[in-house]
Amino acid sequence: MTSATDDLRLSADFAPATYDDWRKLVDGVLKGAPFEKLVGKTYDALKIEPIYPRARDAAPIAGRPAAAPWQIVQRIDHPDAAQANAQALHDLENGATGLEFEFAGGPGARGFGVADAAPETLAWLFDGVFLDAGISIVLNPVLGRQNAGTNLADLIEARGIDPAKVDIRFNYQALSTMAVRGAAPAPWPNMERPFAKVVGDLMGRGFKGPFVLADGRPVHDAGGSEAQELAFALALAVAYLRMLEAGGIALDVARTALSFRLSADADQFLTMAKFRALRLLWARIEQACGLVPKPVFIAAETAWRMLTQRDAYVNMLRATIATFSAGLGGANAVTVLPHTLALGLPDPFARRVARNTQLVLLEESNLAKVSDPAAGSGGIEALTQALCEAAWSLFQEIENAGGVFPALEQGLIQRKVAATRAVREANIARRKEVLTGATEFPNLHEAHVAVLDAKPAALAPSGEAAIKFDALLPMRLAAPFERLRDRSDQILKEKGARPKVFLANLGTPADFTARATFAKSFFETGGIEAVEFLPSLSSPLPSGERSTPQGSGEGALALALDRNPSPAPAPSAQERPLPSGEVKDLTAAFKASGADLVCLCSSDKVYAGQAAAAAGALQAAGAKHIYLAGRPGEQEAALRAAGVHDFVFAGGDALAALQEAWRLMEQT
Template sequence: MAATETATPFADVFAPASEEQWRQKVEAALKGAPFSRLISKTYDGFDVQPLYARASGKPRAFRGAGDWAVTARVDHPEGAEANKLALTDLENGANGLHVVFAGSAGAYGFGLKDAAALALALEGVYLDAGLRIVFDLPGDTAAIVEAIENRVAGHDLKTLDLSLGLDPLGAAALSGEALDWPKAGLALAARVKALHEKGFGGVVAADGRIVHAAGGSPAQELAFALAAGVDYLRALEAGGLSLEEAREKIDFRLAADADEFVTLAKFRALRRLWASIETACGLTPRPIRVHGETAWRMMTRRDPWVNHLRSTVAVFSAGLGGADSITVLPFTQAIGLPDALARRIARNTQLVLLEESNLGKVADPAAGSGGFEALTESLVERAYSLFQDIEKAGGLARALASGLIGGEIAKIANERAKATARRKEPLTGASEFPDINEKPVAVLIPAPAAPAANPKALAPQRVAHPFEALRDKAEAAGARPKIFLANLGPIAAFTARATFAKNVFEAGGIEALSNDGFADTAALAAGFKASGAKLAVLCSSDALYAESGVAAAKALKDAGATVWFAGRPGDLEAALREAGVADFVFVGSDVLAQLTAALDAA
C-alpha cells in the first residue's frame, strides 16, 4: 500500500444493523413460525437465545498464564507396560501424565492394578522436568499415597506440579456407600496436614466428572464440585491448616463434552463460583487449578472414529474456558485399552490446537461475548442455587446419603435418555449416520463388562449404550436382520424418506435394502418378496401416500411383511394401521423403542 493510501473504512461502508432489523429478517425467514423456535433450553432450565448483545463489566477469573498441560493417561494395569506407553507420550509432545488407578473415578474399566505398579509406571519419568502429574485414586488410598511419597522422595516438592487427588466424598458418590463425614473429614485433614508439612501442594480434588459421567447437568456438576471444595476447605481448617494453606491444597476436575458453548461457559463459571467462596471466607481470590477430561459420557463404541470430532470440540472448549491441564480419552477408550495409535491421536489433538492454533495464548478469549457471558452467568446462578440446597441438606455427604443428589441427577439423566431415544440429541455413528459395515479397530485389552453398581452410586454411563446394545443384539443373530425399503414412485418422490429410514433402521443394526423404486403396488410387493427380508418400510411423498399409500401398505402386508411407514401419517393413520402398518418413523419418534420392536419382528 502506498504511503498516501489509507485502509478502507469498512465500518463506514457497511452500516450497522439494529436488533430490530435482525428480527424483521428472522420473522421473514420463519414464515409465520414463532420466534421461540430459535430459543433452546438447557437441562438446567435456562434459555439459550439466538442473539446476544455485547457484554461489558462482567467479573473475570483467570487461569494461570501459558498453555494448558497436555496430560496423557497412564492406565495400563501392568506398571511396566504403562511405563512404555507413558514414555512414548512424553517423548512425543505430552508434558504431563494422568496416572489412573483401577476403581477410580476416571478408570473406565482400566487403571494401574495396585500401588506396587506405580514405581514401574513412572520409571524414567523426570518429575522435576516441569511435568504436570494428575493422579486418579480409588477409595482406599493409603498404600498408593505411600507409594507416591516414596517415588518423589529426594525431590524438592515445591518444584513439582502434582495433583494427588484425595477425594473421599467423590469416592463415596462413586460407590454409593454412606460416608461418616465427620470421621472421614478428620482423617483427611490429618493426612493432608502431614503431606503439607512434607511440602506437597495440590493434595485434594473436588471432582465434578463423577456427576457428568452419571448423566448430570452442567450446573449439577459445578454444584457438586463446589460443595466438595467447601467441605474440604472446612475440614482442612478444622484440622489445623489456615484457610490460605487449605485452599492451596484443593484442585478441581471437570468433564468436557461436545456441547461447545456450555462446556466453555462451565469452566469459566467454576472459577467465578470458587472466587465467590474465597471472598466469603475473607480471602483474596487466586487462580485455582482446574483439570479437564474429555467426557466418558459422549464416547461411542460404534464408529469410534467420530469420537475424534467430539474430543476435539471438547478440548477446544475446555482450553478456552480456562483448564490448566487436559486429558483426552483416546477414541477407542469405550472399546478397550487404547493402543499406541489411539494414544498418539489423543495427544496430537491437543498439540495441534496449542501449537498450530495457539489456543492457549489468550487468558479468557470469551470475555465480553454476550452469549458466553450470559451462559456463564446462568450457570453460576443455577449452580450456586443447587450448592445452597446441598448446604441446607447438611453438606455433600448427607445430600448423597439422603438421595437428594442422586435423585436430581437421575431426573436429568432420564430426560437426556428420552432425548437420545428420539434423536433430539443425536450421536453421530451411533444413533445417527451409522456405519453397519465398519471395520473393527485394535485395542490392547478388550473392555471388561461393567460391574453391577450399587443403586445409590453415581455410576458412569455412556449415552450411546442403548443403541449399541441393539447393534449387538442384531449381530448376535448371525445373519444380519434386513428391512426392505419399499420405495414407491420416482426417485424424487422417495429419496428423502428412504435415506431417513435407512439411517433409522441401521442405527439398530438392521440392514436397509435399497432399490430404484417401483411404479405400482404390485411391483412393490413383488420386490419385497424377492428381497428375502421380513420387514419393509414404505417410503414416498405425501402426494403418493395420499393416492396409494394405504393400498401399498396392504400389498406389503399381504406379501408377508411387517410394515413400517416413513413419515407422519396425518389423517391416514387409522387407514394405514388397518392396512397393516405396525408403526411410523419420523423426526422425533421414539426410535429406540421402534428399533427394539423391529428387531423382535425381524
C-alpha cells in the same frame, strides 16, 4: 506508525444495524410463528437466545497465566506396571507435559487402571521418569486401597528428590469416589480427621500440592447438567475446605491444597461457559471465607458419556471440540480420553491421537496465546452468568441439606441428576440430541477398530460399606442403540446375515429418496439392515390410455359424431394407482429380500394413491409388520385398515420403535 488504512471503514456506506432491524427481518421469515421457536434451552432450562449484543462491561476472568499453555496430560491406565511405564515414557518423549495415573477401581479408571499402588508397583511405574524435570504428575489414589500418595512420596524421598521441585497433584477424592460407589466405609465426620492428617503430613514433607480434588465428573458421567456438575464440585470443595480447617490447616493454606476437575464435552459454548463460571463461583466462596480470591487450578477431562463404540473415529472430533472449549475456557490441564476407550484399552495409535489433539491445538492453532478469549462475547458471558446463578442455587440446596455427604445420603443430588438424565435419554431416544455414527448416519459395514488385548485387573473387595445410598452411575449416551447393534453383529456372526427391513419405495426418486434415506438411517441405527426396492421408472400410464367414460358426456357425443374426443386429464404419476406389474415386482423383491419387516417410503401424494395397495400386497406376501415413513396425518385410519401398523418419523421415539421391531422379529 499509523497505516493509511487505519481509518478505512468498510461499513461506512451502510446504515448501522440495530436489534429491531434484525427482529423485523426475522419476523418476516417466521410468518407469524412465535419468536420463542428460535430460543434454545439447556438441560438447566437456561435460555440461549439466537443473537446477543456485545458485553461491553465484561473483563477477562483470571485463570492460567497470560499466554501460558495448558498442561497436555496423558492418562496411564495399563493394568501391567511395566507396560504402563513404557506408555509413560513414550508419551513424555512425544509431547505430553503431564502424566495421569489411573488405578484399578477408581471412579475414572473406565474399567482398567494400574493393578495396585504398592511401593514396588510405583517403583516400576516411575522407572526412568525424571520427577523433578518440570513434568506434571497426576495421581488418583483409590479409596480403600493402597495409599498411592504416601507411597509415591516415600519413593520420591528415597530417590533423594526435593519434594518442592516435583509438580504433583495427589487428587485424594474420597467424597466423589463414594458418590460413584453409592457406599461409604464410615460416616464422613469420622473420616475427616484421618484425611486431613494425610494432607497435613504431605504438606509437612515439603510437597506443594494440590492434594485434594473436587471432582465434578461423577455428575457429568451420570447424565447430569452443567449447573449440577458445578454445584456438586463446589459442595465437594467446601466440604474438603472444612475438613482441612478442622485438621488445623489455616484457610489461606487449605485453599491451595484444593483443585477442581470438570468434564469437557462437545457442546462448545456450554463447556467454555462452565469452566469460566467455576472460577467466578469459587472466587465468591473465597470472599465469603474472608480471603482475597486467587486463580484455582482446574483440570479438564474429555467426557466419558459422549464416547461411542460405533464409528469410533467420530470421537476424535468430539474430543477436539471438547479440548478446544476447555482450553479457551481457561483449563490449566486437559486429559483427552482416547477415541477407542469405550471399546477397550487404547492402542498406541489411539493414544497418539489423544496426545496430538492437544499438540495441534496448542502448537499450530496457538489457542493459549489469548487469555479468556470469550470475554466480552455476549452469548458466552450471558451463559456464564446464568450458569453461575443456577449452580449457586443448587449449591445452596446442598448446603441446606447439611453438605455434600448428607445430601448424598438423602438422595438429593441423585434425584436431581436422575431427572436430568431421564430427559437426556428421552432426547437421545428421539434423536433430538444426535450422536453421529450411533443414533444417526450408522455404518453397518464399518471396519474393526483395534484395541489392546488386555484384561482389567482382578480386584479384591475394598471393604464393608457402613453406609449405602444411590450411586451416581456412569453412563454413555449411545449405549442403548449400541446394544441393538451388538445383537445384530451376533446374528451376523451366527447366521451370516443381519436382520433386515425391506424399504418399499413408491413413485419416482424425487418422491421416495428423502424418506428412504431417513428410513435406512432409522433402522440401521438399531442394526436392522435396509434392503431397498427401486421401482421401474419406465412404466408411466400409456400415452394413448383413456379414462373418459364411454357412455355419456362430451366423449360419447364426440364418438357419435365420429370425432376424436379430447381425453380427460390422466392422473399424475404421483396420484395414479400402483400398476399391477409394479405390484408383482414389489412383492417378488420383498420375498427375495429375506426381510420380515417392511417400510413404505414415498411422498404424501404417492401414499394417497399407492400406499394402501402396496401394504395389502406386501401383507399378503408375508410381511409380518409394515411401517410407513412419515406422519400419517388424515390418512392414518385408511392406512392402518390397509395393513400399515406403525409410522416412523423425525421426532418419534426411535429407540422404542427399534426395540419393538426386534421383539417382533424374534417372535417369527
